[in-house]
Amino acid sequence: MRITSKSDKSFRMALTALFALVVAAMSPLAVRAQFLHPKVTSKQVTIRNIVILPAKVQVVRDSMKGPEGMAAESEELSSRVEKILAEVLASQKHVATVSGSVAPSSDGATDQKYSVADFQSKFDLLLPKIMKKRGDVKQGRFSMGDEVLNLNLDKTADAIVFIRGQGQALTSGKKAFTLLVGGKWAYLKLQIGIVDAHSGEVLLYTDPALDGDPTTAVDRLRSALEKSFKKLPAAG
Amino acid sequence: MKRALVVATLCFSIAFTSVAPPALAQKKSAPVEATPPPVNEEFKFGKVDLELFEQVQLLDRRFEREGLVLEDEATSAFLTRIGKSLLPKGLTLENVVWKFRALRDPQPNAFALPNGSIYVTTGLLSLMDNESQLAAVIAHELTHVMRRHTYLQNRSNRKKFLTINVMSAIGAYAPGGLVGTVITIATAVAPFIVMATIFGYSRDLEREADLKGIDMMISAEYPPEEMVKMMKILKRDIEGENIRFFYNDHPALQERINYLSSYLGGRADKVTPQMELNREQKAYFNSAEPIMRHDFNLEINEARFRSAVYLAQRLTDFNPTSSENAYLLAEAYRSLGPRAPELTEQELTNSAKKDAAKKREKRTLEEEERELLATAAGQENWKKHQQKAEELYLRSLSLEQPAPAAHRGLGMLYEKLGRTNEAISAYEKYLELAPTANDRERIQRRIGTLRK
Numbered sequence: 266m267r268i269t270s271k272s273d274k275s276f277r278m279a280l281t282a283l284f285a286l287v288v289a290a291m292s293p294l295a296v297r298a299q300f301l302h303p304k305v306t307s308k309q310v311t312i313r314n315i316v317i318l319p320a321k322v323q324v325v326r327d328s329m330k331g332p333e334g335m336a337a338e339s340e341e342l343s344s345r346v347e348k349i350l351a352e353v354l355a356s357q358k359h360v361a362t363v364s365g366s367v368a369p370s371s372d373g374a375t376d377q378k379y380s381v382a383d384f385q386s387k388f389d390l391l392l393p394k395i396m397k398k399r400g401d402v403k404q405g406r407f408s409m410g411d412e413v414l415n416l417n418l419d420k421t422a423d424a425i426v427f428i429r430g431q432g433q434a435l436t437s438g439k440k441a442f443t444l445l446v447g448g449k450w451a452y453l454k455l456q457i458g459i460v461d462a463h464s465g466e467v468l469l470y471t472d473p474a475l476d477g478d479p480t481t482a483v484d485r486l487r488s489a490l491e492k493s494f495k496k497l498p499a500a501g
Numbered sequence: 502m503k504r505a506l507v508v509a510t511l512c513f514s515i516a517f518t519s520v521a522p523p524a525l526a527q528k529k530s531a532p533v534e535a536t537p538p539p540v541n542e543e544f545k546f547g548k549v550d551l552e553l554f555e556q557v558q559l560l561d562r563r564f565e566r567e568g569l570v571l572e573d574e575a576t577s578a579f580l581t582r583i584g585k586s587l588l589p590k591g592l593t594l595e596n597v598v599w600k601f602r603a604l605r606d607p608q609p610n611a612f613a614l615p616n617g618s619i620y621v622t623t624g625l626l627s628l629m630d631n632e633s634q635l636a637a638v639i640a641h642e643l644t645h646v647m648r649r650h651t652y653l654q655n656r657s658n659r660k661k662f663l664t665i666n667v668m669s670a671i672g673a674y675a676p677g678g679l680v681g682t683v684i685t686i687a688t689a690v691a692p693f694i695v696m697a698t699i700f701g702y703s704r705d706l707e708r709e710a711d712l713k714g715i716d717m718m719i720s721a722e723y724p725p726e727e728m729v730k731m732m733k734i735l736k737r738d739i740e741g742e743n744i745r746f747f748y749n750d751h752p753a754l755q756e757r758i759n760y761l762s763s764y765l766g767g768r769a770d771k772v773t774p775q776m777e778l779n780r781e782q783k784a785y786f787n788s789a790e791p792i793m794r795h796d797f798n799l800e801i802n803e804a805r806f807r808s809a810v811y812l813a814q815r816l817t818d819f820n821p822t823s824s825e826n827a828y829l830l831a832e833a834y835r836s837l838g839p840r841a842p843e844l845t846e847q848e849l850t851n852s853a854k855k856d857a858a859k860k861r862e863k864r865t866l867e868e869e870e871r872e873l874l875a876t877a878a879g880q881e882n883w884k885k886h887q888q889k890a891e892e893l894y895l896r897s898l899s900l901e902q903p904a905p906a907a908h909r910g911l912g913m914l915y916e917k918l919g920r921t922n923e924a925i926s927a928y929e930k931y932l933e934l935a936p937t938a939n940d941r942e943r944i945q946r947r948i949g950t951l952r953k
Binding site: 319330331333334336340379380381382383385386387390391393394397406407408411412415417463 | 563567572661
């Protein structure tokens with residue numbers, strides 16, 4: 266039988282607190298920063314109808330033998346993020362999601378597919394700049410230009426939503442390993458940009474994050490998204 | 502004491518296994534004169550390989566769905582004809598269905614998925630001079646599939662990631678003192694060392710693909726020296742984006758040029774009439790012109806303006822009477838704005854390229870242009886390029902079957918120059934000639950703004 270002294274106990278408590286701190290520091294921060302264009306804060310522009318472009322959320326399963334792809338789960342999660350985001354914006358901000366499919370272009374569906382793909386890659390070019398200085402969205406520094414009009418979206422759409430995300434799930438072996446040794450826990454980080462459908466200006470940028478297995482997150486995801494759009498003025 | 506000893510033994514054994522492979526890999530490198538058989542017949546699918554195969558199948562479908570594959574029958578037929586001519590006759594491989602596709606990506610690149618999908622980017626297709634160079638790229642990628650390189654690499658990577666994790670565990674429980682310090686350092690450096698061994702292994706596979714590719718080219722009557730020329734084309738760095746890092750999954754291009762030239766030796770001496778035909782630039786450009794034009798738009802979309810100028814110039818040189826090509830060159834110069842059309846030697850040094858990449862991540866295009874316009878050189882470039890663009894737009898409109906988009910380009914040019922009335926009439930002319938244009942609303946809005 267071991268005899269534990271008072272000082273031993275407080276040392277163990279301090280150690281536990283330190284461990285908790287280290288774990289908290291290593292897990293992704295649950296930052297839900299929101300940055301709004303002055304036109305939105307001043308209500309010069311009101312977002313009533315949006316088009317959500319296909320989300321690009323990639324998750325991997327981290328195992329003891331390195332990261333493994335989760336292509337099917339990534340696709341499923343991408344659709345889920347789009348769906349929950351539409352629901353959150355509808356219920357909390359009275360923003361309607363209009364169909365992404367568009368007035369048919371002269372050369373048909375393939376051209377439209379290319380057009381969406383090119384705008385997605387254009388947003389990918391702009392995203393690192395936004396992420397470097399997110400606060401500059403408030404100064405209206407970022408724009409995709411009036412080329413967004415070439416997407417020929419539904420006439421009622423006044424904003425386009427771009428969604429990106431990265432996350433990881435852990436295998437049970439990796440979970441045990443992370444518990445013992447430390448490292449990144451399961452997480453999901455999203456980057457969401459809302460762009461004016463006429464001028465191309467970035468009207469809102471937010472980057473919700475959540476801890477835990479992203480592939481099973483539904484309520485946690487909904488709650489993270491709700492918090493991420495708190496500042497957006499309601500349309501109604 | 503006993504624990505420390507066990508940890509130390511583990512540490513050194515892992516350190517040895519991690520450090521040794523690069524040295525061994527060098528010894529293992531295939532001699533220049535020998536290439537392995539075309540197919541890896543000993544390969545048996547395991548669970549890990551089948552999982553990878555499934556992921557890759559999904560990736561293929563995702564490329565299609567997201568509009569990344571160039572869906573053009575003529576292009577697919579062109580690539581398939583070349584790909585099939587290189588394959589050994591009667592070859593069937595488990596879990597492989599050959600597909601040859603162009604990927605809508607302006608970055609020059611090509612890759613093979615282990616399920617038999619070979620992708621060549623439009624950016625690479627636009628830089629080539631003849632069909633043989635394309636055959637060189639496809640032959641290289643075919644070897645990766647036939648020799649099951651992706652599966653082998655995946656297996657190897659997984660073993661090495663396990664090593665990283667084991668080393669981290671040892672590092673976390675390292676005792677104090679000298680042994681602890683060694684383990685801590687080894688752990689911090691471990692991913693680096695392990696990655697270096699991955700790097701070494703991959704280079705061997707790349708080399709195998711290069712050499713086997715030469716053999717396949719000869720069998721299909723493509724002049725093999727075109728592979729060396731292809732490497733030289735890849736060495737050109739128009740955008741200053743080929744930054745050398747410690748890790749790089751292909752051997753240095755110069756190294757590849759050297760060993761390929763040495764492997765070619767007498768093999769390049771025998772030239773058949775078919776080989777001569779496959780070297781023809783005109784025939785290649787006839788097939789690749791639509792791909793190049795498509796790629797041009799991708800270059801502009803991704804702000805690769807120097808590549809756009811280079812590409813449009815190639816198109817204009819090939820077909821100087823084409824109104825479409827003159828229009829593209831005008832667009833390229835207008836978009837280039839205050840930038841210099843070519844990077845200087847200083848700008849092409851590795852450190853300068855790294856600095857430029859950092860700046861690209863921070864500045865928007867408008868900010869970059871403003872900064873350049875504040876310099877005398879930027880002002881001069883801007884003036885020169887706008888003049889050139891105007892001349893080329895007008896030339897495009899003077900040629901047979903004038904491209905209506907040249908009016909739109911002129912409108913944008915005049916709008917920027919503050920020539921409002923001319924801009925409005927150019928835009929109006931464009932809308933008149935292209936009433937169903939995709940960007941009709943955009944142009945109408947521009948006219949509206951200019952009129953206010």
